[in-house]
Amino acid sequence: MSETLQRPAGKAAFEVVGTRPVRPDGADKVTGRAAYGADFDMPGQLVGKILRSPHAHARIVAIDASKAKALPGVKAVVTAADFPNLASEIVEGGESASNTRDLSLNVMARDKALYQGHAVAAVAATSVAAAQAALDAIKVTYEVLPHVTDVLEAMAEGAPLLHDDLYTEGLESRPTAPSNVSRRPVSQRGDLEAGFALAEVIVEGSYRTAAVHQGYIEPHACVAAWSENGRCEVWSSSQGQFMVRTYCAKLLGIEASDIRVVPAEIGGGFGGKTTVYLEPVALALSRASGRPVKMVMSRDEVFRATGPNPAAVIEVKLGALKDGTIVAADVKLKFQAGGFPGSPVGAAVMTALACYDIPNFLITGWDVVTNTPKTAAYRAPGAPIAALGVESAVDELALKLGLDPIAIREKNAVRDGTKASYGPVFSNIAYLDTLAAIRDSEHYKAPLGPNQGRGVAVGFWFNIGGESSAAVHLADDGSVVVMSGNPDIGGSRASMAMMAAEVLGVSVERVRPMVADTTSIGFSMLTGGSRTTFATGMAVTQAAQKVVDDLRARAALLWEVPVEMVEWRAGAAHCLDPAKADKAPMSIASLAATAGRTGGPISAQVSLNAQGAGPGFAVHLCDLEIDPETGESTIVRYTAAQDVGKAIHPSYVEGQVQGGVAQGVGWALNEEYVFDAQGQMENPGFLDYRMPVASDLPMIDAILIETAPNPNHPFGAKGVGEVPIVPPLAAVANAMRRAAGVRMTDLPLSPPKVLAALDAARS
Amino acid sequence: MSKIHVTANVNGDAVEFLASPGMTLLDALRDELSLTGTKEGCGSGDCGACSVIVDGRLVCSCLMLAAEAEGRRVQTIEGLAQGGRLHPLQEKFLEHAALQCGFCTPGLLMAAKALLEANPDPTETEARYWLAGNLCRCTGYDKILRAVLDAAAELRQARSAA
Numbered sequence: 001m002s003e004t005l006q007r008p009a010g011k012a013a014f015e016v017v018g019t020r021p022v023r024p025d026g027a028d029k030v031t032g033r034a035a036y037g038a039d040f041d042m043p044g045q046l047v048g049k050i051l052r053s054p055h056a057h058a059r060i061v062a063i064d065a066s067k068a069k070a071l072p073g074v075k076a077v078v079t080a081a082d083f084p085n086l087a088s089e090i091v092e093g094g095e096s097a098s099n100t101r102d103l104s105l106n107v108m109a110r111d112k113a114l115y116q117g118h119a120v121a122a123v124a125a126t127s128v129a130a131a132q133a134a135l136d137a138i139k140v141t142y143e144v145l146p147h148v149t150d151v152l153e154a155m156a157e158g159a160p161l162l163h164d165d166l167y168t169e170g171l172e173s174r175p176t177a178p179s180n181v182s183r184r185p186v187s188q189r190g191d192l193e194a195g196f197a198l199a200e201v202i203v204e205g206s207y208r209t210a211a212v213h214q215g216y217i218e219p220h221a222c223v224a225a226w227s228e229n230g231r232c233e234v235w236s237s238s239q240g241q242f243m244v245r246t247y248c249a250k251l252l253g254i255e256a257s258d259i260r261v262v263p264a265e266i267g268g269g270f271g272g273k274t275t276v277y278l279e280p281v282a283l284a285l286s287r288a289s290g291r292p293v294k295m296v297m298s299r300d301e302v303f304r305a306t307g308p309n310p311a312a313v314i315e316v317k318l319g320a321l322k323d324g325t326i327v328a329a330d331v332k333l334k335f336q337a338g339g340f341p342g343s344p345v346g347a348a349v350m351t352a353l354a355c356y357d358i359p360n361f362l363i364t365g366w367d368v369v370t371n372t373p374k375t376a377a378y379r380a381p382g383a384p385i386a387a388l389g390v391e392s393a394v395d396e397l398a399l400k401l402g403l404d405p406i407a408i409r410e411k412n413a414v415r416d417g418t419k420a421s422y423g424p425v426f427s428n429i430a431y432l433d434t435l436a437a438i439r440d441s442e443h444y445k446a447p448l449g450p451n452q453g454r455g456v457a458v459g460f461w462f463n464i465g466g467e468s469s470a471a472v473h474l475a476d477d478g479s480v481v482v483m484s485g486n487p488d489i490g491g492s493r494a495s496m497a498m499m500a501a502e503v504l505g506v507s508v509e510r511v512r513p514m515v516a517d518t519t520s521i522g523f524s525m526l527t528g529g530s531r532t533t534f535a536t537g538m539a540v541t542q543a544a545q546k547v548v549d550d551l552r553a554r555a556a557l558l559w560e561v562p563v564e565m566v567e568w569r570a571g572a573a574h575c576l577d578p579a580k581a582d583k584a585p586m587s588i589a590s591l592a593a594t595a596g597r598t599g600g601p602i603s604a605q606v607s608l609n610a611q612g613a614g615p616g617f618a619v620h621l622c623d624l625e626i627d628p629e630t631g632e633s634t635i636v637r638y639t640a641a642q643d644v645g646k647a648i649h650p651s652y653v654e655g656q657v658q659g660g661v662a663q664g665v666g667w668a669l670n671e672e673y674v675f676d677a678q679g680q681m682e683n684p685g686f687l688d689y690r691m692p693v694a695s696d697l698p699m700i701d702a703i704l705i706e707t708a709p710n711p712n713h714p715f716g717a718k719g720v721g722e723v724p725i726v727p728p729l730a731a732v733a734n735a736m737r738r739a740a741g742v743r744m745t746d747l748p749l750s751p752p753k754v755l756a757a758l759d760a761a762r763s
Numbered sequence: 764m765s766k767i768h769v770t771a772n773v774n775g776d777a778v779e780f781l782a783s784p785g786m787t788l789l790d791a792l793r794d795e796l797s798l799t800g801t802k803e804g805c806g807s808g809d810c811g812a813c814s815v816i817v818d819g820r821l822v823c824s825c826l827m828l829a830a831e832a833e834g835r836r837v838q839t840i841e842g843l844a845q846g847g848r849l850h851p852l853q854e855k856f857l858e859h860a861a862l863q864c865g866f867c868t869p870g871l872l873m874a875a876k877a878l879l880e881a882n883p884d885p886t887e888t889e890a891r892y893w894l895a896g897n898l899c900r901c902t903g904y905d906k907i908l909r910a911v912l913d914a915a916a917e918l919r920q921a922r923s924a925a
């Protein structure tokens with residue numbers, strides 16, 4: 001069950017916002033009608049398939065596709081030679097920037113294959129069998145190179161180098177030799193040495209997480225069609241149709257407006273679909289063959305060539321006074337970036353201590369390239385990893401000092417007016433309320449059973465705003481179409497419709513929200529950074545307000561009164577002029593029906609760059625039970641409280657919280673990329689890459705804290721989608737610590753590791 | 764390789780199609796019969812997105828050969844709503860917000876339908892184990908379980924009233 005803390009009294013109640021209507025895309029999704037990436041076909045389409053490197057690190061000496069091209073049914077073969085050789089250039093994405101050269105080389109390897117599964121060639125053929133035969137007939141000559149997959153080994157002297165031209169950025173002076181460390185971001189405050197000198201107690205720990213995949217159930221899929229006039233169409237499942245357009249234009253060297261990207265329904269992304277893998281290749285194959293090309297990844301390809309989130313090593317040293325006041329913190333974050341630079345270590349540095357007000361700290365990050373798939377964003381990228389280290393260390397501090405785990409966090413908590421570790425001053429945050437909600441919960445007071453432990457952890461995520469476009473159109477019967485440029489992953493169309501309905505004063509059923517293609521709406525950054533309900537919601541609200549203003553003007557015209565004499569209420573214009581008290585209200589339907597006589601169609605579009613996203617705080621409480629005989633552990637109870645500002649559709653906000661918890665639990669207990677000695681992933685399937693199933697989890701209680709609405713959003717919304725995955729790794733690890741009596745630091749805490757730790761403690 | 768002529772009953776309709784010997788039932792449904800509501804998440808029987816009911820039994824259609832459907836009765840997500848009315852499971856999924864991206868939803872609905880046919884009054888634990896073959900990455904299963912148990916209660920009530 002879930003509960004909601006109400007916003008302070010005196011605020012206007014909303015008619016639609018905060019209710020739980022059926023989502024507008026729901027019927028299509030429960031009937032199988034909704035069309036995802038692989039559900040679309042074009043007449044005459046070919047099957048596209050990718051040839052992938054069997055080696056973790058190899059020079060591509062030659063590619064001979066002559067035999068493949070001669071096979072029946074094979075219409076095109078492309079390699080890196082079919083793409084422009086791009087210079088290094090940073091392009092802003094949704095919540096992270098990308099280097100288009102690296103993106104291009106990741107989509108199709110040019111001189112070197114940098115991980116097993118790296119694309120080296122692609123074919124288009126008339127059938128799956130013909131495409132497979134063509135892949136088998138392509139002869140690639142490799143010079144196999146020494147490889148490195150482990151982050152610490154990749155940082156060590158003498159490690160195999162992935163890139164000869166990679167010189168560490170962020171050092172005091174430019175290094176004289178290349179290395180696998182692309183950059184070293186640092187964040188600091190105060191005097192670290194003086195802080196530790198002041199400390200009465202010190203805890204230190206080193207923690208590890210394995211690479212994990214975002215695990216969306218829908219594999220990447222697209223259809224691309226290149227027309228003879230140079231214009232092209234892409235149908236694909238992604239977190240941003242404009243992202244796909246921008247990246248395809250860059251990677252193929254064509255104009256963005258020549259590409260129309262139609263967003264399919266997206267079957268989960270979690271950050272993993274904030275980049276392109278297939279779309280540029282399908283376009284190149286379509287250009288070469290003159291036919292539409294459809295490409296769908298297998299699950300094996302999804303694991304080997306997309307995602308994952310980095311493996312990492314986290315070292316944390318905390319110094320505190322006996323009362324629990326933390327006076328110094330030294331945090332080191334070493335992140336595996338995969339084949340190209342760009343792990344989320346920068347965000348990890350910024351978030352690591354964001355829940356704490358600590359006078360002296362140093363946070364250092366390392367972005368380390370390895371012969372593993374190029375990492376992609378995964379829900380609050382980097383923050384869960386940093387939180388694993390910091391929250392485990394804070395838990396150790398609480399244990400050492402005999403303090404309550406909530407109390408020690410309250411003692412060091414940021415609040416309104418605190419200068420955040422990453423720079424700005426916090427305002428309108430409800431972190432303390434969120435801590436209190438867990439402390440006061442029935443769960444926190446409930447007794448534990450045998451072999452059970454209870455873990456607490458907190459988490460922070462910035463949330464972002466950014467560029468969004470939306471349009472609101474009235475039909476001639478007064479029904480409403482809302483267009484936006486953001487793919488709906490978790491229910492954002494419901495939120496868009498609700499906000500428009502609230503402003504227009506109509507029922508949500510009269511609003512049809514649509515996700516528009518790139519030629520039908522203004523630019524919008526991708527769906528990521530927990531930005532859509534905040535930023536795109538702001539655009540929708542403003543567009544709806546413009547429509548209301550227009551409706552009032554139309555009524556004023558008909559009534560021959562100044563527009564100030566027209567009030568918009570409950571979906572109708574009301575005349576305020578006492579001299580015209582006989583004028584009955586005019587409904588949205590009647591004003592829409594007469595629009596042709598009062599100035600033409602009623603519609604409005606807003607494009608904006610939303611600022612002032614409210615940050616998210618989460619406090620999680622996890623009860624875990626260990627089977628001392630097998631080392632297997634079970635989550636027996638879980639409660640998650642979150643500062644959400646204002647929940648537009650509380651059910652889908654709860655859903656974000658519950659889903660984030662489930663992913664975090666999988667990360668903590670079972671999920672990991674396992675590489676063999678040759679750098680091959682050993683578990684590229686859902687049988688061996690073990691994500692949580694229904695029987696692994698209990699109900700997950702979500703507490704939505706609405707005591708600090710975001711003043712920068714018309715309804716007070718803060719981003720909600722990412723912060724729920726920040727605390728669970730540490731909440732589970734802390735519960736394990738208290739259940740087992742020993743600290744386990746190497747995630748995932750799978751049964752063999754737990755049993756070994758228990759055995760070591762017992763002997 | 765010659766193709767196999769297959770006749771079957773899908774969602775109450777007699778269908779026929781040609782299947783290559785290696786074609787899965789999933790590919791036949793999606794590519795030959797244009798029933799794309801059944802999804803492929805893994806192709807190895809581990810995610811349950813392709814769940815359909817064959818002669819009353821829940822199967823992963825990616826693990827069954829299309830030729831094996833000869834003479835059988837196949838139920839897919841497209842046949843769950845009847846006469847323009849959603850099945851109570853579909854209604855409850857919407858009411859409880861038991862879906863986010865919706866990709867696993869068709870498979871989960873078919874698995875839940877098979878559950879309630881086998882066990883009209885499952886405990887939460889029984890339902891969790893029955894649905895353990897259906898991966899959902901978005902919801903954490905909480906609202907799915909609530910929807911399934913609520914639909915079970917409604918179906919029991921309807922049955923006892925009838």
